[in-house]
Amino acid sequence: MxxxxxxxxxxxxxxxxxxxxxxxxxxxxxxxxxxxxxxxxxxxxxxxxxxxxxxxxxxxxxxxxxxxxxxxxxxxxxxxxxxxxxxxxxxxxxxxxxxxxxxxxxxxxxxxxxxxxxxxxxxxxxxxxxxxxxxxxxxxxxxxxxxxxxxxxxxxxxxxxxxxxxxxxxxxxxxxxxxxVPVAPRSEKSSVEVLGLRGLEGQSGSIEEADIVIAGGKGLKKRDNFVLIERLAKAFGAEVGASRDAVDRGWVSYPHQVGLSGKTISPRLYLAAGISGAIQHLAGIKTAKCIVAINNDEQANILGLADFAIIGDLFQVLPEIEKRLEQRRKA
Amino acid sequence: MHSIVLIKQVPQTSDVQMDKETGTMIRSGSTSILNPLDVYALETALQIKDRNGGRVTVITMGPASAVKVLKEAIAMGCDDVYHLNDRAFAGSDTWATSYVLAKAIEKIGIPDLVITGERATDGDTAQVGPAVASWLDLPVLTYVASIENLTSDSLIVERLIEEGYQRVQSPLPALLTVVKEIAEPRLPTLRGKKRAMATNIVTWSASDLDADQAFMGLRGSPTRVVKIATPKVSRQCRMVKVEDDDSLIEAVDQLFTFLEERDLLGGLNA
Ligand SMILES: Cc1cc2nc3c(=O)[nH]c(=O)nc-3n(C[C@H](O)[C@H](O)[C@H](O)COP(=O)(O)OP(=O)(O)OC[C@H]3O[C@@H](n4cnc5c(N)ncnc54)[C@H](O)[C@@H]3O)c2cc1C
Ligand SMILES: Cc1cc2nc3c(=O)[nH]c(=O)nc-3n(C[C@H](O)[C@H](O)[C@H](O)COP(=O)(O)OP(=O)(O)OC[C@H]3O[C@@H](n4cnc5c(N)ncnc54)[C@H](O)[C@@H]3O)c2cc1C
Known part of the structure; x- marks a missing residue:
């Protein structure tokens, strides 16, 4: 058989x-x-x-x-x-x-x-x-x-x-x-050689393999603010994701990009802050198990795909979540 | 240096909105565009030509309207374009598509590099590149994010894989599939647009290729799509609003309760 x-x-x-x-x-x-x-x-x-x-x-x-x-x-x-x-x-x-x-x-x-x-x-x-x-x-x-x-x-x-x-x-x-399985000796004439591996900057693993991805978009407004996402990811033991707009502005590198021209991911939890949820972004998270959105716009497209949403200013909400995680850790 | 770039025409999705009730796409009209990930393949080939000299040839297989994407390629600066158009090609899966593309490449002559996009945004399999390499027995380097040390008989690339950037050396000819990070695409020039108007596009049908027609189209395709369904968005969004400090605390409380219910804080100490 x-x-x-x-x-x-x-x-x-x-x-x-x-x-x-x-x-x-x-x-x-x-x-x-x-x-x-x-x-x-x-x-x-x-x-x-x-x-x-x-x-x-x-x-x-x-x-x-x-x-x-x-x-x-x-x-x-x-x-x-x-x-x-x-x-x-x-x-x-x-x-x-x-x-x-x-x-x-x-x-x-x-x-x-x-x-x-x-x-x-x-x-x-x-x-x-x-x-x-x-x-x-x-x-x-x-x-x-x-x-x-x-x-x-x-x-x-x-x-x-x-x-x-x-x-x-x-x-x-x-x-x-x-x-x-016997392995044939390799033919030298047309050999492709792997020369080395360079790890991804500031990442322990990849967003494709992460259980939790904390992602930020243009709503973060500038590079310096993106640390809010990085800190929250650390508190969650998660990887950092981003919209194309955040990547194109140089706030975070391309391997973090989620969506049509980035990665398709299926984490257990995807938290998107300051991301509107353009169709090209959503293409990358359709099979995420749980989606949480933080956005100050009640009409944002991402809410159509989210399981839980906080409608509010991410500059208030993200630090509060981080604080709460820290308290749990200490407790 | 001769590069052949494979490009595909796909339905436009950039101005598409989601229907929040059904989770389906609302397509505004049904315009077709160049697969957005293929501009990076075109740009890669053009930069190689800028630096090393040579030619860029472009092939697309598709209906009559696919001529449009070939004109775009010329407007960007590509030299020769081929349109593979025949009813016999219709309904090809990736096995059959890659066969037809490989036969066209053979007819043109194996170049130094064959370059494709990472994947097409409609079929979305990312299979055509490696499959073409298999037909032509070329080494294949996928998810290429940068190219260095390109010589007449070898190159070194970095591939973006799960663990990071893998450096790989390969002899030429080879096939590359590239990711967005590899290059910033140029815009078409006015001169290019004029040339696109004037260029005579070569069209090949099945009989122009030295190919077995039993390997093409629906008949030649091992896979069969037997059902298409539109997934219903079953997600019920629980929404909480933050207006002041109290509602902020309340909202974050609710978020934590929600995450706990779903066992999403398991790894974190309570
Ligand atoms: C061919 C093609 C491929 C593409 N590929 C991708 C891709 O792979 N990935 C991708 O992400 N995009 C992709 N895009 C781009 C996509 O169309 C959107 O432009 C992009 O996703 C928008 O990014 P954003 O959500 O960060 O920004 P915006 O759409 O500008 O959204 C910002 C959001 O932040 C919210 N906000 C602002 N301030 C605050 C605040 N203080 N508190 C809370 N919320 C706030 C706003 O309400 C808004 O919803 C692609 C586009 C094309 C045409
Ligand atoms: C809903 C749906 C699901 C499908 N699923 C499968 C499947 O699982 N397996 C399967 O074998 N087929 C599948 N097909 C068929 C497949 O989409 C077609 O064979 C298609 O022509 C090529 O595959 P792709 O769009 O996935 O391209 P990809 O393999 O994603 O394209 C990668 C690259 O190959 C090049 N390329 C692709 N097509 C062409 C072309 N026509 N001309 C020139 N260059 C090209 C481009 O550079 C492109 O960036 C599916 C089709 C549909 C509509």
Missing amino acids: HEVWTISECHQGRVKDVSYELLARGRSLADTLKVRLGTVVIGSNINTDDVKQLAYQGADILYLADDPSLSSFVCGRYAALLLKLISEKKPQIIIAAATTSGRTLMPYVAVKAHAGLTADCTELAIEEGTENLLQTRPAIGGNIMATIKTPGHRPQMATVRPRSTKPLAAQHDRPFVVEE
Whole structure:
């Protein structure tokens, strides 16, 4: 019976959180189809506890490709490995995370595997009767949901929006198999080389991976005031987000930009202060679990998408929230 | 240095308003524009031409009206433009779209660089760039935020990824997808606009390409859109107003109660 697969991403030998989310998706598909759930783990010096954790959280079989040449994501190298594995094992479904590497690897592989690929899905299900994978995704800035299937081609491939599912609880007695994947020596002639990584300024993580994002817009009025956002983010243990207007004015750097020409994010909490909620901004936060707006305009567009709003002057409201968080911390 | 830039025509969303009841877009008319993220790809190619010399070729696949975006590209300073237009292309998913684009690139001749936008604002898959690279067996560098050390046979870029900026070296030819940060787009010039009026746009149909028509259009597309739904905005906005000091305290109290109810202060000490 053809397996369901997920792609487990690693960074510096550690399996990334999003890989466990994918297993929760994969597990329910594999159970419905009554097949094994495999996961392909690609990296270098992969932490052995993390590998076990993948099994405890849903994988039946682990395809482990561990080699120094795989230490950073290089599309051609990862794709060659995955394509060989696909042609040997013929999985019926492959899901990967809609991250910068997943969104690069999967279309590259789908072309060569002659497979359909659905981008950035938020729901996956098996169609009764046909056993086709039903893939639902937001498009046109999150304004519509499209359901897509790939009836005539295998594997069926999809990328899944990070943070759109919760990982399963670990079950330490789950049986599992590890299969080492041989890694071909790399060809020197056309080699893409990763030279290094420069961290994002003033950020511990990325806004795509953050639980909470505190964002500011033009309502902050000037660069100096943007510290209100930065301080509140710190008090929340959150990352800083921004509207394009705040980024274009140089108050904060581009990796913080949320929206159509920035990042699409799904944090548990998005707090937007002094952001009007233009359609291009909202495109980036449609799948946030909870949205709080602070705005002095009762007509602001963002209120149409917010769960909670304080209508008032952010210069009063933000310091008050920060003060309250500090009090909680001390209490 | 020869760059080929791929650009797409998309429905305009900048003057669109949201219907607060239904959560749908209210489109004011249905004008089509150049995909806003593709101007950064055009600008990148033009800056390379400014610095290193060479040519910028632009390709779009789309209906007759897509000629408009090619004219915009010429007005910005691009040299040659190709319009891929045929009923046989209609309904292509990213697999089929990338096949047709790759065949057109092959016919023109593999350039030093193929450059695309990060994603198109309608289909919004970001898949076409890497897929074109796969058809052409080119190295692919996605989410490129800056280019350095561009020589005749290699380049170094910084890619904006989740963990930061990743520096990568690649041989040429290569395909890049670029993010907004890479360049400040120039405006079309008057001279450019005049040239756009005068330029003869080359149109290729399916039979002009050395391509298998079974790989194009709806028929050649592995994916099928089976349902389109408009998500209802189920969010009920709880609104509190701040008018004076007392109502400020009250509003923030309510916010904290709200956040606690949803377990959003879990990690923070109570
Ligand atoms: C092709 C294209 C792509 C785009 N991509 C993006 C994108 O990725 N991300 C993005 O954000 N935008 C994007 N935009 C821009 C977008 O259309 C808006 O211009 C932008 O989001 C507005 O930013 P803002 O909300 O910070 O500013 P404004 O719209 O000016 O809003 C400021 C808000 O602050 C409020 N305010 C002012 N003073 C106070 C105060 N003292 N207290 C409380 N509230 C106050 C105001 O009521 C107002 O609602 C894009 C536009 C185009 C055309
Ligand atoms: C609601 C909806 C959902 C869809 N979902 C999927 C899906 O999940 N999987 C799938 O395979 N197809 C999907 N499609 C089809 C897909 O949108 C089309 O194939 C489209 O032509 C290209 O994809 P894109 O808009 O996502 O472009 P992207 O891949 O986001 O575009 C990236 C870049 O590629 C270049 N480019 C893209 N299209 C062209 C073109 N026609 N001419 C020149 N350059 C171009 C541009 O530089 C652009 O910036 C969907 C279509 C709709 C309407």
